[in-house]
Amino acid sequence: MKRKRLLALFVGGVFIAAVMSLHRMLEQGAEPQQEAPAGQGDQDLSRLAQKIDRLERLLSDNNRLVATLRDSLLHPKGDNRGGANVSSAHSPADPLPGCRLADETKGGADEVQLLDVYDRLPFDNPPGGVWKQGFDIRYQGDEWDETPLEVILVPHSHNDPGWLKTFDNYYHDQTKHILNNMLTKLSEDSRRKMIWAEISYFSKWWEELDQKKRDTVKRLLAGGQLEMVTGGWVMADEANSHYYALLDQLIEGHQWIQTHLGVKPSSGWAIDPFGHSPSMAYLLKGAGLSNMVIQRVHYAVKKEFARQQTLEFKWRQSWDSSPLSDITCHMMPFYSYDVPHTCGPDPAVCCQFDFHRLPGGRVFCPWRVPPQPITEQNVQERALLLLDQYRRKSRLFRSPVLFVPLGDDFRFVESSEWDAQFRNYQKLFDFFQTHPELHVNARFGTLSDYFQALQKVLPVSSLPTVRGDFFTYADRDDHYWSGYFTSRPFYKRLDRTLEATLRATEILYSLTLAAMRSHGDGRLATGFPARDHFLLLTAGRRGLALFQHHDAVTGTARDPVVMDYGNRLLESIQKLRKVLESSAHWLLLLDKSQYHHDQSKPFLLTDDVMSAQDALPQKTKITLSEEPRILIVYNPTEQIRSSVVSVVIDSPDARVIDAETGRPMAAQISAVWAEPSRASTDSFQLDFLSELPPLSLVVYHVTRSSSGSAPRARYTFHRRGNPPTIHSEHFQMSHRQGPEADASLSLSNKHVQIWSSPETGLMQKLRLREGSERRVQVHFLWYGTRTGANRDKSGAYLFLPGEEGAQVYSFSEPPLVRVSRGPLYSDITSCLPHVTHTVRLYHLEGHAGRSLEISNMVDIRSQVNRELVMRIVTDVASGNRFHSDLNSFQMQQRRTLSKLPLQANFYPMTSAAFLQDAETRITVLSAQSQGVASLKPGELELVLDRRLQQDDNRGLGQGVTDNKRTSSLYHLLLEERRGGQEVGGASVEYLSLLAHLTSLSLSHPPITMVAPGDVQLPKLRPFLPLRSSLPCDLHLLNLRTLEDPQEAGAPSQEVALLLHRKGFDCSSAPEPALQCTWSAHEEVDLAAVFAPLRFSALRRSGLTMLRHDDEPQSARQQQTRLLILRPMEISAFRVEIQ
């Protein structure tokens, strides 16, 4: 109590001091104005402007001081409306207020839990007759006497935005012609229909259309002949994509559709992604869609769903106890989305109704019965043959409405193909119509036509509920598609770099425009290329969006296409950096009139360079002198953070000060390694501790200084039997010798101690402060692929390991082990032949010092048919269960099943996985997507890279041999669980608050920018938009400037504010206590949370910000700013920033 009172006094004192200094400034400001003679209005004005600037600056300093105080002090308990509760006020025995207890979802009578389905199914793959993977479907013939069978045939063309050809080449060779013909062929007959999914292609085509053709498109849309389905930029991968990117590509597509077509998609269409995630279902529902179609689901699961008539269901989020997240989902029952596998169970028959395969064409039916053109002579026989398939298929569903897709990859290119399909089918439909005794109506339709017809006869409420996900996909036999979770890991990592850059840029750009408007009476600063920057930002969005395509981030495209994607990723990052650098420039200037944009000579430059699409980023060397060099560090997270910022300099001695306060920053000089045991003599790494308020830009000065001003790291080397030669002039380096050489290597900070093998340097044990030692061993292993001439082998999609399983990674010579110790961090690096592995501990207060950082530099270019994995072996009694994330949005329980082959037990991991028992949870957080498994209790393994010499027969036609030096980054967190109950069954679990914060820091590192050293620099001041951190369970997903509806390509004042309220685990109390608060209630006071930023014209909207989804502004919302943000949910608001 006493302590609290003291703190209150202290805060009060600071506040009074701040007010007094403000008052002094105001007085000083007033004096010269009185002296100013008349007629000097301009001078006065500029002087006044300077004064206001000084005032603003003082105010921002005070804000910063208060922010730091607020964040480091404890808030009073039970803070009324915001409901902020505080870590210290909470005793470890109670659950954290607002946390989510692990919960076992108990299925009702008509509820399917996929984990239970997996437990139940034998996965024995018996032959099923003509429907190989299914069963014989029978019918009586009188089922449709009461209600006739209603067939809706939905023409589609699956256009991959890059796969065997690049996006542009597909567009010119195929897509353009498909869309051109669509205009003609749909216009010929109003009964014809078509659906289209990929807005990346559609928008490119639109650019080439004249007004008349654009009007035709709109007419076809209005008449219901053409329907935009999903409306995403691409048909996104659902395993590797982060939910930020999944949502962003959906926003990009939907915004384009709104602006140019004025329609709103209502149905999702995902026929080719290799497995399906409920996160995607959540986003589609949030974007206002009511229905969706999925296709690539494990054949045994399809068969089970078909048997139970649950192929149509309400897909519910595992964590949702309400039906709010439900979306109606149709799962296609058969092997593929092509015509042979969509009209009914028998592909030999269905193929005869793909009229693109008529004899004489380029494609044919592999079942050796060709289609026949429909004539008066054969129409009856043909119609009855087709009807038989329709009827059989219909028996798998609960309603007499039947959905039948008609299409394939890049179909409907030539006008003759349109004629063949539409004319022949129309004849069949006409026949049905003239024969009512058949009790069938058939027509062309869109997805909406189908779902509307379905809902007429079967209310949504009567559909079963399904919880869970559809990984890992197998299309036949033991061919599990778990290879693509890791294929081309270099680009999976680059994808996330672009994602972090995009988010950071979006937020800073939006804040810049808002600051300019408030500075300039509603106008943007002259000279600031707001419009050009918006175009660069849009290009960055589209670069990330395109890469979410299910052949891009998956690593399943041909080599030249991969390079094309790589170039697009790189260019996107470079474009975004321009916007970021220029926005930061304006925000930092004390005197805004000094802003000057020079494309060729930017004021700030991001401190690393990516020289090529396949090169790792390199830090630029900063030349130091006695004159300070200016470094800007941007914190893109909404949390105050202590980060170690690293730059490369030309001197072994340097000093860093906070330019604002003059305070020297704790620093460390480390070696830059030219070789594992040879330090560079002209480049050095300067690490310094930066204290970064949320979303801030902080200015540092770096100078060359006298020797010893920053402590240098000390190094010890070890290589059993063969001590390495060490080269260094500037660092203390030694060999481990004598008895010391056989002892475990150990590192520790305030929270954690680790022990590593003296032989390999790899971690063996870990102990939390006051805890007991736990086994946490790091191993590396190889997988090979199957041997034998006629056997399927691993490739870009498939993981088909040899029977011997994982092989120990062994090396002929003992590896070089390097231990570095410094005041900011210490680490152990093992230089193995194919991987350089580092475990690092930061000597930091707060949560940043709580986890271990693990980094790998992998190079397997010398290998043949091998995959490298990192396995973490612990003594956590996790049984056959572990949890991995889905798109970084939610955690999903996984069960390792011995009845399944090894490759089936690998799952996608976008950013997190954990193992737990009643006492302990061990969480691995990652900065990139990869495959993960827990093949034995207590073990977690992560696939690092794969090199495969052959195609795996899924159409790609090549292996994966374009490996590069690839880096991967992780944080490992051991947490003790308090009152951690073991929930049985399909329990839903959440990351801890600490894990959420660690993941946020890992995914959104601070961005360092450097100002030129050779010119006189204007005065800068830090930019501090927020008074304090957001609650630590509230993630600012985006502040995305929307396009001006009146002016294409220009930014509007409207911004999409996207907030994600995270659900967090109850059993892991954050240790050490967190600096941020969190909310126990669903109501959040937006004004308090974002102060001093103010949001006006606030309206809740759908997740893709379609005007159609805007809620009317409620008076209550305007007055109180209290918003309901439910845990786990993403909320979107249309706002203007003040």
Ligand SMILES: [Zn+2]
């Ligand atoms: Zn595809």
